[in-house]
Structures are given as structure tokens and as C-alpha cells.
Amino acid sequence: xxxxxxxxxxxxxxxxxxxxxxxxxxxxxxxxxxxxxxxxxxxxxxxxxxxxxxxxxxxxxxxxxxxxxxxxxxxxxxxxxxxxxxxxxxxxxxxxxxxxxxxxxxxxxxxxxxxxxxxxxxxxxxxxxxxxxxxxxxxxxxxxxxxxxxxxxxxxxxxx
Numbered sequence: 001x002x003x004x005x006x007x008x009x010x011x012x013x014x015x016x017x018x019x020x021x022x023x024x025x026x027x028x029x030x031x032x033x034x035x036x037x038x039x040x041x042x043x044x045x046x047x048x049x050x051x052x053x054x055x056x057x058x059x060x061x062x063x064x065x066x067x068x069x070x071x072x073x074x075x076x077x078x079x080x081x082x083x084x085x086x087x088x089x090x091x092x093x094x095x096x097x098x099x100x101x102x103x104x105x106x107x108x109x110x111x112x113x114x115x116x117x118x119x120x121x122x123x124x125x126x127x128x129x130x131x132x133x134x135x136x137x138x139x140x141x142x143x144x145x146x147x148x149x150x151x152x153x154x155x156x157x158x159x160x
Contacts, residue, residue: 004142009047012062016044016074020142026151027091028134029106031113033068034088035122036144037080043141046071050105051112064112072120087117088126088139088146095134106130 009015009025009032018040025032025047036043046067053063061067075085092110110129117124126146128135134151 004140009045011047011049012060012067014044014046014061014067014071014074015141016042016071016078017141018042018078020140022138022140024136024138026134026136028093028095029091029109031064031089031091031106031109031129032137032139033071033113033117034090034137034139034144034146035071035075035085036088036141037075037084038086038144039081039084040079041142042078042080043139043144044071044075045139045141048109051108064109065116068113068116068120072122082120082122085122086125086144087122088144089113089117089124090128090135090137090146090148092129093131093133093135095132 005021007021007023009023015023023045030049032047034045048064048067049062051064053059053066059066092106094106136149138147
């Protein structure tokens with residue numbers, strides 16, 4: 001029996017491969033876009049942290065507008081036709097209850113991902129977005145299947 005290769009996807013990165021892989025990542029307010037070509041039977045995934053690159057510094061896949069375009073470009077460079085690509089979108093939870101939550105990073109990441117995929121005419125065939133919990137996803141790039149598990153907040157006890 002062939003063992004499928006595994007890969008852990010860190011934030012601000014992209015993974016695309018013609019060979020099947022089981023790619024896992026953990027999402028809070030970050031968003032992951034999984035793309036799949038059902039004709040060529042391969043896919044890729046990104047994990048971005050913030051919606052927009054502002055033009056300062058490097059155009060990193062840390063930003064959704066860069067990460068989604070690079071993901072689609074990589075699929076096309078490996079032989080996909082854009083018209084065959086389908087997407088699944090995960091994450092964007094508001095998991096941090098601090099003053100940073102006022103920026104609605106998760107909501108803005110979700111909005112950007114859906115808008116860019118719509119502009120690229122890439123249909124979103126599944127999504128699990130928002131809420132107050134994190135997610136662990138496992139994406140099989142050879143089938144397009146995504147497994148998701150919610151992650152509860154971890155509370156540490158303070159000793160006096």
C-alpha cells in the first residue's frame with residue numbers, strides 16, 4: 001500500500017504539488033484556500049494571515065491578495081486550466097479576545113478570499129468560515145477532500 005506524503009503548512013506559505021499529499025494546517029483568524037483541479041486530479045493550498053499587501057516591503061503570501069493569486073498561478077504553471085479549478089475556503093474565526101479583535105481580521109480575511117475567488121471566476125464549492133473557534137484542517141491534494149476539526153480555546157490556570 002502506498003503511503004501518501006504529508007506536509008504541514010505554516011502561516012504565510014503556499015503548497016502545490018502534482019503528487020498527492022495530505023496537507024494539514026491550523027487556522028484562527030487566518031484563512032486557507034484549498035484549490036483543486038478535478039480534471040488533472042491535483043491541488044494546492046495557501047494559509048494567509050492578513051487581507052491586503054499595502055505595497056510596502058515584500059509581496060508575501062502572508063497577505064491574502066498575494067497568496068490567492070500565487071496559488072492560482074502555481075496551479076496554472078503545473079498545467080491546470082483556470083476554468084477547471086474549484087475552491088474550498090476555511091478559517092477566519094475571531095479567536096483572540098483582545099483589543100486586536102476590534103480590527104476584525106478574520107472577517108476581513110474571509111471577505112477578501114471570497115471576493116478574489118469571485119473575481120477570478122473560481123467557484124467556491126465548500127466553506128467553513130468565521131465563528132469563535134479555530135480549525136485544524138487536513139487537505140488531500142490528490143482528491144480535493146478536506147477534513148476539519150474545530151479547536152476549542154486553551155485556557156491555562158494561573159497559580160497564585
